[in-house]
Amino acid sequence: MDPFRFQVEARAGRARVGRLFTPHGAVETPLFMPVGTAGSVKGLMPKDLEAIGSQVLLANTYHLLLRPGPERVRALGGLHGFAGWKGPWLTDSGGFQVMSLGHMRRIDEEGVVFQSHLDGRLIKLTPERSIAVQEALGADLIMAFDECPPYPSPREYLEASLERTLRWLERSLKAKTRPDQALFGIAQGGTDPELRRRSTLETIRFDLPGYAIGGLAVGEPKEAMFAMVELSTRLLPEDRPRYLMGVGHPEDLVAAMGLGVDLFDCVYPTRTGRFGSALVPEGRLNLKNARFLEDRRPLEEGCDCYTCQTFGRAYLAHLVRAGEMLGGILLSLHNLRHLHRLTEAARQAIREGRYGDFAREFARRRFGREVPPWFREALAAGGHW
């Protein structure tokens, strides 16, 4: 039996609850994946991630390629043997970080040459090398090597880039040898509907176990982003998981889940936590604000995370001001739990056929009377508004 079976278990409009089987356990979608850049979700122990309901962790090929190196991770049993998280892992292809972090030197048909941000070494990443690295890392879900153009980019560039990404997908697939890893293709095309459509249709011709919507959440307006998510989810096959890369704001999750997106990842909840902010239904609390210094309430009433069950805002505000690392840790834990609770509540609402109510209740608390048009339109397109 296919180790990567995906079953849609319930539907409400275009939203769905699914179950994705992997060699390291089955997970329920929609779900949010915490980012463990260098094989560690910053400041959090795997046992704490398990306790808050994390299901899949994401690690960055770029970071692990530079340090400690894929062969070392392979020798130590891959990510599962190395990093203490025994559930499923996903690795990205490295392409995005090469472009955003590396000092890129050259991009051509063959691949990308870049300079390590750590020691200046010149490193070449090609589809074949990206897959070889991801095979050494041993994640359950791996990504094809793609090019993610910046926003905005000229149409000709988007077009040339998406064609190259398709050729790189073909090479990625050919390079792949391990049957216990599922390769996801990534559709590009920027915010150009015609290019996005072409990229998506060409990508799904490869009949892959899962598809990613790439090249979004890179600075474009929300309207443009959700027009692309709407278009993509209409084209992607119903029986494969859909992964919207790099998205982690709660309102984006609610809109995208309504359109049938299944997987999300973002550094946002942990990074904003380390910077002193907490996610709550109303938006975000900046714990540096003096008004929290005497506030005994938990970050979020009704939250079941250790942070909310144990500490008041006053203590957390004190830790943030004092620069105590525990502040960022406790906020990261809460922020991840906040996103996990959001997807759990969404799954339940979908199962109960009331995703529209769920989204409206979310909007009421998050936006008050001024629900942004992009949000309402995405929900309407999903059949919920």
Next chain:
Amino acid sequence: MDPFRFQVEARAGRARVGRLFTPHGAVETPLFMPVGTAGSVKGLMPKDLEAIGSQVLLANTYHLLLRPGPERVRALGGLHGFAGWKGPWLTDSGGFQVMSLGHMRRIDEEGVVFQSHLDGRLIKLTPERSIAVQEALGADLIMAFDECPPYPSPREYLEASLERTLRWLERSLKAKTRPDQALFGIAQGGTDPELRRRSTLETIRFDLPGYAIGGLAVGEPKEAMFAMVELSTRLLPEDRPRYLMGVGHPEDLVAAMGLGVDLFDCVYPTRTGRFGSALVPEGRLNLKNARFLEDRRPLEEGCDCYTCQTFGRAYLAHLVRAGEMLGGILLSLHNLRHLHRLTEAARQAIREGRYGDFAREFARRRFGREVPPWFREALAAGGHW
């Protein structure tokens, strides 16, 4: 009944196992107290400290006085209500940090005026103010305001300073109002046997619920330090807990427990953990060393802490190199557990009347054939060697 009863439950030579009752629970001695400088043991959640057997946490009056301020902590329920640790707390008097961290401006009979290291404010700390602050913080065990002279200091200075410390103890006691807090007196005297004896004898005349051995572990040779510990523990009453301040190296604990010391504290296990080192029976592993990058073994064979049960040295070495905060967190957790296991094993050895065997076995692993004379002499003076 006295809420601070101390019972000696077992003896082996001069070592003893005791039980100290406090308003927030009874604890077993000898014990090591993790330091939660600003009300947080850096990087560790209270639940993790509980899981590794921490019994008492120490917070610094100096740090909490500057931020968030004692009145704020009082309003939030004291340290117990504020900081998530429901077991006993100990606060120091602030004197030590004033001298080591503050820009001291003046010390006289009245007290100390210093400049905050945070914002340059001038702050006055007197025995009365130190006790008022500690009452607001609400720890179970509080310390008299003392002066801790640097090493070395001229005899005349040590003498004047210990006399002043005695007058400050008297004022500390007079200022104290809360019956649910036990005030410990601190004996000084540097490494001068005559002054140390005088300070100790004058201090115990106050018939206090506990006594601290202060002014040691400030740079003096081990021989001089343990000569003072030996002298102090001979003079201190058998039925009161004895606290050797600022001591946290495993070999120092083993020598001092053999002489009948009951309480210890030090930032060493967490600070050295954040700096990338792990405590093991043989000494210390520096995880920055390249030889650990492929070492799959746990930090310490047989250790029951989460770090050792979950991760190999290779992963921890990777985290340390990558500057991932989880590295320091996992090493701090192990290092504290290492010290707690050391005191647990010592308690068992004392109960079983074989502390000498315990200390020799410790020395064999820690020192090999070259047991330092100060260690052997301290153990011999305790009746174990």
